[in-house]
Amino acid sequence: MKKLSVIIVAYNAEKYIDKCIQSVLAQNADVELVAVNDASSDGTAHIIEKYGDKIKFINLEKNTGAVADTRNIGLENAAGEYITFLDSDDWYEEGALAKIINCLDTYKPDILKYGYTSVYPNGRRQIPDKTVDKAAFVKKAEFPEQIYPYFIGGIKLNSVCTAAFRKDILKNIRFSRNYRTAEDAAFSLEAYTAAQNVLLLPDRLYCYYQSGNGLTGRGMGILKKYKCNFMLANRTLHLLPEWKMNTLGWKIKTVSRPLRLTLDKLKRMRNTDV
Numbered sequence: 001m002k003k004l005s006v007i008i009v010a011y012n013a014e015k016y017i018d019k020c021i022q023s024v025l026a027q028n029a030d031v032e033l034v035a036v037n038d039a040s041s042d043g044t045a046h047i048i049e050k051y052g053d054k055i056k057f058i059n060l061e062k063n064t065g066a067v068a069d070t071r072n073i074g075l076e077n078a079a080g081e082y083i084t085f086l087d088s089d090d091w092y093e094e095g096a097l098a099k100i101i102n103c104l105d106t107y108k109p110d111i112l113k114y115g116y117t118s119v120y121p122n123g124r125r126q127i128p129d130k131t132v133d134k135a136a137f138v139k140k141a142e143f144p145e146q147i148y149p150y151f152i153g154g155i156k157l158n159s160v161c162t163a164a165f166r167k168d169i170l171k172n173i174r175f176s177r178n179y180r181t182a183e184d185a186a187f188s189l190e191a192y193t194a195a196q197n198v199l200l201l202p203d204r205l206y207c208y209y210q211s212g213n214g215l216t217g218r219g220m221g222i223l224k225k226y227k228c229n230f231m232l233a234n235r236t237l238h239l240l241p242e243w244k245m246n247t248l249g250w251k252i253k254t255v256s257r258p259l260r261l262t263l264d265k266l267k268r269m270r271n272t273d274v
Helices: 018-023 044-049 067-077 096-107 142-144 148-153 183-194 222-243 247-270
Strands: 005-011 029-036 057-061 081-086 112-118 136-139 163-166 197-210
Touching: 005 018, 005 067, 005 096, 005 163, 018 029, 018 044, 029 044, 029 067, 044 057, 067 081, 096 112, 096 197, 136 142, 142 148, 148 183, 148 222, 148 247, 163 183, 183 222, 222 247
Parallel strands: 005 029, 005 081, 029 057, 112 197
Antiparallel strands: 081 163, 112 163, 136 197
């Protein structure tokens, strides 16, 4: 069994997919690469096929219309001890996978969370402020102070592309089509609730390309974005008792989350155009 499965889902990604795949295979790490092509109409499938048995390739004949479905297909076909996701227009920094696997071997966390760098079409690189900023091994008893508040107050732990999840904790967790812009957050919410410990790593190992043409959320109307965040807030409210955070203060912060995140999303969308 490979230590880590990297799942890539792609739709009309011929401009980026080669660089994405190479960033995994060139590192010669103990990983399984699973690529799901969602019936692309361009040359995406042809590019993936040229890698042969270096990749577990799932080529869908009919477009699912939802990245949630293709990620779930990737999950069903991944055999690694840990699972992570790589968007088809993103890539890993050199040496990133070796560091990730070393941390998984050394600390054996349920979830490893690491940092990323935003990269713009003009080549500008930006270190985001909404990411892990210090190393820590957090046990379950500390989650109400050090983990769960992030799901109420921001997006620091939302991304599934900058985290490696022990496959065992994902047995009953899948992506939902109901969340078209907050699906990462919804998935992570359940995964961190199921986890017994989390390793936070500030190293920026992932490159997040700010093309404005990603698979989730972009191009969606602001009212639909708000609706998805409202659904997420409602789910969080139901988890507060399990989190031992069922107080009036946390309830108020949870209810106000959709408005705060929608405004923040608008700000980040404007920054993407820089």
